[in-house]
Amino acid sequence: MIIGIVGLPNCGKTTLFNALTRGNAEVASHAQIGTEPNVGAAIVPDPRIDRLSEIFNPKKTTYVSVQYIDLPGLPRGSVAEGAKVTEFLSRAREVDALVHVVRAFEDAAVPHPSGSVDTMRDLQDLEMELMLSDLGIIEKRLERIEADLKKGIERQKREIEKNIFARFKEALETEKPLRNLGVTPEEERLMRGYRFLTLQPMIVVLNISEDLIGSPDAQDLAARVNEKFHSNKTRIETVCAKVEMEIGELSGNDARLFMDDIGIKERAMDKLINTCYELLGLISFLTVGEDEVRAWTVSRGSSAARAGGAIHSDIERGFIKAEVVSYNDFIKAGSLAQARSKGTFRLEGKEYMVNDGDIVNFKFNV
Ligand SMILES: Nc1nc2c(ncn2[C@@H]2O[C@H](COP(=O)(O)OP(=O)(O)OP(=O)(O)O)[C@@H](O)[C@H]2O)c(=O)[nH]1
Ligand SMILES: [Mg+2]
Known part of the structure; x- marks a missing residue:
């Protein structure tokens, strides 16, 4: 499973990536579009595997692993600028789910590209970039379809595509992401190859300040975001990426103590994976033996x-x-x-x- 991390510049994507992968990618490098994304893997924690491994004492214990791709920030208005961004976004199209990080932390030391912290605005801004990117693909494709239809190539198939694309186009032009459109399984199958970004399952991660962890304000923000961005393909999570990165640097017991101290019940690492499994409809089954104890992922x-x-x-x-x-x-x-x-x-x-x-x-x- 591959999970892509997207967001506006400087919202904490790489910090979260480090927390999820216990990595050390450079934070605040202000990576520009065109630079290579950070790629890292993380095992999916599974207490059942821990226990089975104790019981069977196998030569090898294997957890499911996920890959995270941390993409450079996508500034507002950048999709309109063209080719480089299209290439950048093609990386985001390779994934099974998107994690959309949005800034909800105040920190005078971290300037916001738009001059102020406004979570709702930022969410909309990035959604807009994703929608424009999808719209670009659809417009190009519609031109091709028209050309094919004129030549009489694969008439029936093209007509079907044309109808779907016309509906998608209309939605995007009225600023409605495709995931909110109630796409049928048949349409989903036909459109799979295009890998529309706004049709991808998405976890919105609200990156809150340390002092908001577990607070009513954080819950209130999550509720407001949920009201606006709710769909069966989105989930909302609240994390403090900076603290999560610190947790990731600690060993098991120290991490537990630290988490208890600041009131974090579940690490972002676990929380996001669990949400992702639920969102994508995945389950794990297990195999056991002297050679190997292992978890595998399949669709429910x-x-x-x-x-x-x-x-x-x-x-x-x-x-x-x-x-x-x-x-x-x-x-x-x-x-x-x-x-x-x-x-x-x-x-x-x-x-x-x-x-x-x-x-x-x-x-x-x-
Ligand atoms: N106070 C606070 N600062 C954070 C938090 N998360 C990230 N930062 C800071 O925000 C700055 C940017 O963090 P990055 O993780 O590099 O952000 P990014 O989204 O990867 O940035 P680009 O890749 O340049 O778009 C760094 O100085 C981080 O330390 C947080 O939860 N709280
Ligand atoms: Mg980064």
């Missing part, structure tokens, strides 16, 4: 055969049966043998719908 609703395919296409192709026990039943039973004798570790067929936390052992033959 995946069949056992499909889930096997996430490990190796041979498993999906040659699927016979899956032995399945939920993590909780396994812990209750104490061992796989016990779970088997209790009947909670049982055989399932290829259509079985895998649940989050299922421990699965695939039987296959190729």
